Amino acid sequence: MKFVVAVKQVPDTAEVRIDHEKGTLIRDGVPSILNPFDTYALEEALRWRDSLGGTVTVITMGPPQAEAVLTEAISMGADEGILLTDRAFAGSDTRATSQAIAEAVRKVGAVDVVFCGKQAIDGDTAQTGPGVAASLDWPQVTFVGRVREMTEEHVICERYVENGVQVLDTRLPAVLTILKDANTPRVPSLRGKMKARTFKPVLWSAADLGLSPEETGLSGSPTRVVTTATPEARHGGEIHRGTPEELAVIMADLLLGKEARS
Amino acid sequence: MTGRLEIIREKCVGCGACLRSCPVDALSIVEKKAVVSDACNLCGMCIKSCPVDAIVLHHVTGGGAGLEGYSGIMVAVELRDGRPDRSTLELLGEARRLSGGARRVTALLICAEPGDIPSELTRYGADRVLAAVHPGLEHYLTEPFTAVLAAAIRADKPEIVLAAATTQGRDLMPRVAKTLETGLTADCTELRIDPDTNQLMQTRPAFGGNIMATIVCDRTRPQMSTVRPGVMKRLEPDDSRRVLVERLPVDDGMVAGRSTLLEFIPSVGNEIDLTESEVIVSGGRGMKGPENYGMLHELAELLGGSVGASRAAVDSGWIPYPRQVGQTGKTVQPRKYIAVGISGAVQHRVGMQSSDEIFAVNRDPDAPVFTFANHGFVGDLFEVIPALINEIKRRRG
Numbered sequence: 195m196k197f198v199v200a201v202k203q204v205p206d207t208a209e210v211r212i213d214h215e216k217g218t219l220i221r222d223g224v225p226s227i228l229n230p231f232d233t234y235a236l237e238e239a240l241r242w243r244d245s246l247g248g249t250v251t252v253i254t255m256g257p258p259q260a261e262a263v264l265t266e267a268i269s270m271g272a273d274e275g276i277l278l279t280d281r282a283f284a285g286s287d288t289r290a291t292s293q294a295i296a297e298a299v300r301k302v303g304a305v306d307v308v309f310c311g312k313q314a315i316d317g318d319t320a321q322t323g324p325g326v327a328a329s330l331d332w333p334q335v336t337f338v339g340r341v342r343e344m345t346e347e348h349v350i351c352e353r354y355v356e357n358g359v360q361v362l363d364t365r366l367p368a369v370l371t372i373l374k375d376a377n378t379p380r381v382p383s384l385r386g387k388m389k390a391r392t393f394k395p396v397l398w399s400a401a402d403l404g405l406s407p408e409e410t411g412l413s414g415s416p417t418r419v420v421t422t423a424t425p426e427a428r429h430g431g432e433i434h435r436g437t438p439e440e441l442a443v444i445m446a447d448l449l450l451g452k453e454a455r456s
Numbered sequence: 457m458t459g460r461l462e463i464i465r466e467k468c469v470g471c472g473a474c475l476r477s478c479p480v481d482a483l484s485i486v487e488k489k490a491v492v493s494d495a496c497n498l499c500g501m502c503i504k505s506c507p508v509d510a511i512v513l514h515h516v517t518g519g520g521a522g523l524e525g526y527s528g529i530m531v532a533v534e535l536r537d538g539r540p541d542r543s544t545l546e547l548l549g550e551a552r553r554l555s556g557g558a559r560r561v562t563a564l565l566i567c568a569e570p571g572d573i574p575s576e577l578t579r580y581g582a583d584r585v586l587a588a589v590h591p592g593l594e595h596y597l598t599e600p601f602t603a604v605l606a607a608a609i610r611a612d613k614p615e616i617v618l619a620a621a622t623t624q625g626r627d628l629m630p631r632v633a634k635t636l637e638t639g640l641t642a643d644c645t646e647l648r649i650d651p652d653t654n655q656l657m658q659t660r661p662a663f664g665g666n667i668m669a670t671i672v673c674d675r676t677r678p679q680m681s682t683v684r685p686g687v688m689k690r691l692e693p694d695d696s697r698r699v700l701v702e703r704l705p706v707d708d709g710m711v712a713g714r715s716t717l718l719e720f721i722p723s724v725g726n727e728i729d730l731t732e733s734e735v736i737v738s739g740g741r742g743m744k745g746p747e748n749y750g751m752l753h754e755l756a757e758l759l760g761g762s763v764g765a766s767r768a769a770v771d772s773g774w775i776p777y778p779r780q781v782g783q784t785g786k787t788v789q790p791r792k793y794i795a796v797g798i799s800g801a802v803q804h805r806v807g808m809q810s811s812d813e814i815f816a817v818n819r820d821p822d823a824p825v826f827t828f829a830n831h832g833f834v835g836d837l838f839e840v841i842p843a844l845i846n847e848i849k850r851r852r853g
């Protein structure tokens with residue numbers, strides 16, 4: 195079977211510092227990483243390939259240096275990597291991004307399942323997976339905590355929702371977005387690392403995907419960020435010391451608020 | 457918006473004020489003149505910052521399908537156990553506030569059997585209930601609900617469509633937005649209508665809560681947002697409001713889809729989901745073992761909240777992953793967050809720093825958590841937490 199995983203290169207949000215005056219991020223020196231949620235999507239694809247046979251193709255859209263996340267995926271065992279890169283993609287929102295990924299999936303051809311991460315840790319939108327599914331007019335299963343069963347015709351997924359688990363039987367081809375619960379990602383193998391060393395991604399531009407300038411980048415993005423601001427910086431408040439009983443009294447006052455003190 | 461930012465080279469003095477104002481680092485100074493790169497998102501912040509008026513924004517209008525003819529606010533109702541979810545009532549309250557009485561608030565009810573739900577939606581703020589009723593709409597399924605919401609939007613032409621940022625809303629809305637080729641902003645925590653442009657200003661945290669971005673959808677309609685549960689205020693129910701129900705026709709083709717629900721396994725216990733809790737008591741590696749979480753559950757129950765954890769505790773197998781808070785866990789925003797035996801590593805912090813009030817219990821006075829907790833308590837958690845439980849019980853008699 196043919197599996198595609200959409201992976202994204204993101205700044206490590208834990209390392210991001212903020213310029214409180216400008217209300218912007220300081221990205222200098224912030225390492226770029228493979229979106230942590232995408233490692234679960236990749237692992238899930240690799241597992242099903244290992245058990246059902248077939249290939250795993252990783253696709254990313256980003257600047258030339260986003261190649262690094264494809265290389266990382268290859269070292270974990272992916273078979274092929276495609277980098278969608280073009281100045282025309284700059285400024286894409288989730289609509290434009292999902293369309294470009296969907297076109298790439300069409301171009302790969304005969305794909306059975308597209309795996310996405312639950313969300314990217316930079317934008318935190320979780321919109322790309324459903325957008326890809328809508329563009330392809332394929333069914334989607336989001337927030338998948340476990341893939342129970344898969345054949346060439348269908349997949350049975352556990353979808354984790356607020357108050358329980360939906361067990362869904364879905365016809366293929368389909369798009370799945372995978373939660374951390376699904377698996378534990380493998381570490382790169384020696385063979386994978388060797389392969390990654392000589393890996394060169396396939397490069398596709400907007401024109402290769404048959405996308406017009408109106409459909410890509412800023413022009414193809416209905417949403418636009420107008421301002422950014424930083425939430426008020428948190429400062430440590432009062433630090434209390436004392437016997438456990440003394441601390442308990444102060445805490446109870448603060449926690450219970452108006453509730454009577456007796 | 458499409459358009460182009462022009463730097464008038466004759467006027468530019470190369471002072472660099474625009475560089476500092478640019479949120480996306482799209483400007484640089486080359487040979488003493490500002491130049492703009494592809495990263496520019498046409499936000500216009502630099503225009504205000506330029507002391508010599510050397511920057512202009514050229515709008516290219518047209519292309520965007522008619523903004524005219526769209527009016528009112530539509531709220532996509534979410535049912536849980538057959539009743540409107542709390543988040544839906546919050547959205548109705550927010551829709552009323554946004555409308556300022558000038559826009560009609562429509563609740564779109566997608567269900568198999570409306571019963572008395574329309575009157576409940578009306579009490580909480582709907583001016584009108586649009587009911588899509590079909591036996592095939594008993595449970596949430598992506599494709600039928602997408603077909604119905606898209607049909608409702610095409611028929612009704614609302615200016616704004618809101619849904620909760622739940623697993624349902626975050627599945628449904630992006631699919632509908634892509635189907636209609638309009639914009640969607642995820643997980644908003646603040647909404648406002650700009651009185652000059654009539655645009656919906658959608659504010660949301662990004663980059664792990666490090667930054668708040670305000671987003672507009674200015675060329676297409678409707679403007680769509682999912683809204684974080686627990687942030688907006690529901691209204692006091694008003695029994696005097698007149699119930700107005702209209703039907704949205706649903707045909708069998710709309711409810712056909714390629715997914716079927718085999719079964720639904722409800723969560724054990726009736727503890728509320730972390731992201732919906734007003735109080736969270738979280739335990740970290742300092743808890744030492746799974747057997748000690750009992751006291752956190754007891755405290756959480758006394759405070760009407762739920763129990764969370766750091767990744768260290770989850771990785772040790774003391775508590776299941778759905779309870780993990782942080783960069784690779786859940787992002788939470790309760791009124792009160794109590795970190796017990798958690799050091800406050802940045803990956804944990806990004807998942808909880810938007811909480812209204814943070815409490816920390818840690819025996820190490822130098823733990824990083826004390827640098828951002830509102831209330832720090834230096835002590836042994838095995839003494840402090842039992843003492844706190846006793847104190848709360850004593851006060852309540």
Ligand SMILES: Cc1cc2nc3c(=O)[nH]c(=O)nc-3n(C[C@H](O)[C@H](O)[C@H](O)COP(=O)(O)OP(=O)(O)OC[C@H]3O[C@@H](n4cnc5c(N)ncnc54)[C@H](O)[C@@H]3O)c2cc1C
Nearest residue numbers: 740741742766767768782783784785797798799804819837
């Ligand atoms: C890519 C990546 C993603 C990550 N994602 C997350 C995430 O989503 N969520 C997350 O939480 N972490 C995450 N982490 C891990 C994070 O970096 C920290 O390792 C983790 O948060 C530490 O958990 P902790 O505070 O419970 O443990 P520790 O750092 O070991 O802290 C335990 C604390 O308990 C205190 N303590 C011990 N005994 C007692 C006692 N008897 N009484 C009082 N205090 C006591 C200690 O003083 C100490 O401060 C991530 C890391 C990486 C690299």
Ligand SMILES: Nc1ncnc2c1ncn2[C@@H]1O[C@H](COP(=O)(O)O)[C@@H](O)[C@H]1O
Nearest residue numbers: 200201255310311313314319320321322
């Ligand atoms: N630029 C991109 N390239 C490839 N995959 C992406 C890209 N952006 C998002 N994705 C995929 O979509 C998921 C959700 O991302 P987001 O909608 O940005 O939160 C990610 O986990 C990836 O699987």
